Amino acid sequence: xxxNSIFQYFVPKxxxxxxxxxxxxxxxxxxxxxxxxxxxAKDHAHRxxxxxxxEDLEHKGDDITHQIHLELGKNFITxxxxxxxxxxxxxxxxxxxxxxxxxxxxxxxxxxEMTEPIIKIAExxxxxxxxxxxxxxxxxxxxNIRIITDSCVRINSMENQADYIFDRAVAQLFxxxxxxxxxxxxxxxLAAMETATDKxxxxxxxxxxxxxKNA
Amino acid sequence: xxxNSIFQYFVPKxxxxxxxxxxxxxxxxxxxxxxxxxxxAKDHAHRxxxxxxxEDLEHKGDDITHQIHLELGKNFITxxxxxxxxxxxxxxxxxxxxxxxxxxxxxxxxxxEMTEPIIKIAExxxxxxxxxxxxxxxxxxxxNIRIITDSCVRINSMENQADYIFDRAVAQLFxxxxxxxxxxxxxxxLAAMETATDKxxxxxxxxxxxxxKNA
Amino acid sequence: xxxNSIFQYFVPKxxxxxxxxxxxxxxxxxxxxxxxxxxxAKDHAHRxxxxxxxEDLEHKGDDITHQIHLELGKNFITxxxxxxxxxxxxxxxxxxxxxxxxxxxxxxxxxxEMTEPIIKIAExxxxxxxxxxxxxxxxxxxxNIRIITDSCVRINSMENQADYIFDRAVAQLFxxxxxxxxxxxxxxxLAAMETATDKxxxxxxxxxxxxxKNA
Numbered sequence: 114x115x116x117n118s119i120f121q122y123f124v125p126k127x128x129x130x131x132x133x134x135x136x137x138x139x140x141x142x143x144x145x146x147x148x149x150x151x152x153x154a155k156d157h158a159h160r161x162x163x164x165x166x167x168e169d170l171e172h173k174g175d176d177i178t179h180q181i182h183l184e185l186g187k188n189f190i191t192x193x194x195x196x197x198x199x200x201x202x203x204x205x206x207x208x209x210x211x212x213x214x215x216x217x218x219x220x221x222x223x224x225x226e227m228t229e230p231i232i233k234i235a236e237x238x239x240x241x242x243x244x245x246x247x248x249x250x251x252x253x254x255x256x257n258i259r260i261i262t263d264s265c266v267r268i269n270s271m272e273n274q275a276d277y278i279f280d281r282a283v284a285q286l287f288x289x290x291x292x293x294x295x296x297x298x299x300x301x302x303l304a305a306m307e308t309a310t311d312k313x314x315x316x317x318x319x320x321x322x323x324x325x326k327n328a
Numbered sequence: 329x330x331x332n333s334i335f336q337y338f339v340p341k342x343x344x345x346x347x348x349x350x351x352x353x354x355x356x357x358x359x360x361x362x363x364x365x366x367x368x369a370k371d372h373a374h375r376x377x378x379x380x381x382x383e384d385l386e387h388k389g390d391d392i393t394h395q396i397h398l399e400l401g402k403n404f405i406t407x408x409x410x411x412x413x414x415x416x417x418x419x420x421x422x423x424x425x426x427x428x429x430x431x432x433x434x435x436x437x438x439x440x441e442m443t444e445p446i447i448k449i450a451e452x453x454x455x456x457x458x459x460x461x462x463x464x465x466x467x468x469x470x471x472n473i474r475i476i477t478d479s480c481v482r483i484n485s486m487e488n489q490a491d492y493i494f495d496r497a498v499a500q501l502f503x504x505x506x507x508x509x510x511x512x513x514x515x516x517x518l519a520a521m522e523t524a525t526d527k528x529x530x531x532x533x534x535x536x537x538x539x540x541k542n543a
Numbered sequence: 544x545x546x547n548s549i550f551q552y553f554v555p556k557x558x559x560x561x562x563x564x565x566x567x568x569x570x571x572x573x574x575x576x577x578x579x580x581x582x583x584a585k586d587h588a589h590r591x592x593x594x595x596x597x598e599d600l601e602h603k604g605d606d607i608t609h610q611i612h613l614e615l616g617k618n619f620i621t622x623x624x625x626x627x628x629x630x631x632x633x634x635x636x637x638x639x640x641x642x643x644x645x646x647x648x649x650x651x652x653x654x655x656e657m658t659e660p661i662i663k664i665a666e667x668x669x670x671x672x673x674x675x676x677x678x679x680x681x682x683x684x685x686x687n688i689r690i691i692t693d694s695c696v697r698i699n700s701m702e703n704q705a706d707y708i709f710d711r712a713v714a715q716l717f718x719x720x721x722x723x724x725x726x727x728x729x730x731x732x733l734a735a736m737e738t739a740t741d742k743x744x745x746x747x748x749x750x751x752x753x754x755x756k757n758a
Binding site for chain 2: 723
């Protein structure tokens with residue numbers, strides 16, 4: 114039995130992680146899309162319906178994360194460091210959590226007027242989710258690692274933009290809004306959205322560190 | 329000298345970490361209990377006395393963390409990865425810090441009325457501390473790893489509950505409280521408490537990752 | 544060819560990281576100094592000029608971080624764990640980001656009166672930057688690891704002081720400031736500054752963990 118065939122023997126178990134990560138990142142895209150749909154919804158009922166779907170998608174994401182952890186417990190051989198699989202699954206889960214948290218605050222705080230910064234950051238979050246998905250799909254063959262590095266670069270730039278928009282938006286609230294309660298509400302919603310972009314960056318950092326170790 | 333006896337020779341040094349972690353997690357339970365006592369205290373003097381005790385316990389926790397780091401420097405052989413020992417000690421230290429920070433804010437912000445969400449999250453924090461302690465005690469023999477996984481599952485669910493209570497509590501502040509200063513004070517106190525539960529989850533994540541690598 | 548000469552052969556590539564980290568930590572000192580200059584500036588124009596310089600320094604820091612990541616991709620041999628190089632570069636980058644974020648908020652929120660806690664925390668941040676630089680410079684020879692541990696101890700104590708000052712400052716805002724908007728502005732600025740000290744502590748933790756593994 115050649116060394117090569119021994120490796121082939123292990124491949125099937127090892128490869129269980131790739132489809133799971135792809136499910137997780139596909140789910141992230143749907144979360145991003147639904148958040149964007151929520152903040153651009155024309156009426157309240159539609160928005161609330163989007164928020165319900167976000168809740169369901171977040172639960173689905175939790176199940177996928179849980180399955181990745183279960184597989185980690187069962188598989189001795191993993192395609193890259195166990196710690197990185199753990200960290201990547203957690204980072205994707207965190208993005209999902211903060212998208213859910215943002216949607217949640219829209220409902221809980223009765224935020225009815227969707228301002229330009231809210232809509233713009235929702236776009237950036239979706240873009241981050243799409244880039245995480247692109248990079249994740251490249252992990253299974255490492256054929257074109259440029260795809261991963263490019264996605265990570267775009268995610269970093271996206272996070273910088275979100276930071277900038279968040280800072281400006283809060284400054285404008287101070288300038289034009291008299292009611293401190295309203296300031297706090299919008300600031301808290303924008304902060305949750307901005308944290309979702311930070312978590313995209315965390316995912317990009319894990320992806321980069323997987324690359325550094327394996328490419 | 330057999331390989332086995334060589335290992336036995338190293339065991340005593342290696343095992344220095346377990347009692348230290350158990351001291352740290354016992355201390356965490358006392359911190360959780362004292363925070364609960366503080367938020368349910370009937371009079372101001374009793375509450376302040378609890379906060380003083382929390383300060384002392386936090387200093388004690390710092391000393392234990394410091395000793396774990398010192399032992400890491402001295403011992404070449406460790407029961408699990410040095411990074412995980414470092415990360416677990418830091419996570420337990422973070423929980424202690426945020427319990428202390430929460431107690432601190434009660435005093436500094438003159439929060440006198442302990443609301444239901446405050447009392448409920450204090451209960452959840454204590455529950456998290458108890459579960460960290462349970463899991464930590466199981467590390468030394470790995471005989472019943474189910475105890476660790478069950479604790480981690482409960483900590484994750486506890487953190488979700490704390491999140492939910494925090495979100496509702498802030499929404500209610502917006503709905504029923506007119507004074508923005510009061511909103512900010514309670515929001516900041518609840519946020520520190522909620523972060524303590526996040527740090528419990530961080531500890532659970534380290535515990536899970538130790539399991540993944542060693543079980 | 545002796546083993547020793549093989550190692551010498553590799554040293555030149557390996558050592559590329561030390562000058563880069565030293566550039567990053569020197570840049571951090573300049574950021575800390577310029578923040579201090581900004582918060583103690585006598586007139587508005589001078590302060591704004593400092594904030595512009597902080598922006599430039601932060602971009603310079605980004606370039607250095609990027610180069611460290613590029614070198615990580617090119618070099619198989621590294622002076623310590625690839626993950627630690629990645630983590631240390633990220634931690635230093637985070638300190639720079641929050642110094643920049645603090646400067647940014649001063650301008651965006653039109654904070655004109657620099658209070659004592661702002662000035663004091665700016666001093667502590669600078670002190671943290673100086674200590675990170677001291678420790679980083681010692682990494683290349685590990686001749687006097689006491690320098691690293693001492694810096695880390697001072698950074699931890701500095702972070703505790705910043706925490707304390709932050710908590711007191713917010714409590715005083717609640718006590719003496721009636722305008723909730725003003726409270727939020729100062730709290731947000733102080734929080735960004737306090738987070739910069741947290742990130743110094745993160746850098747110290749990475750430095751400690753490099754020590755634990757390599758000393």
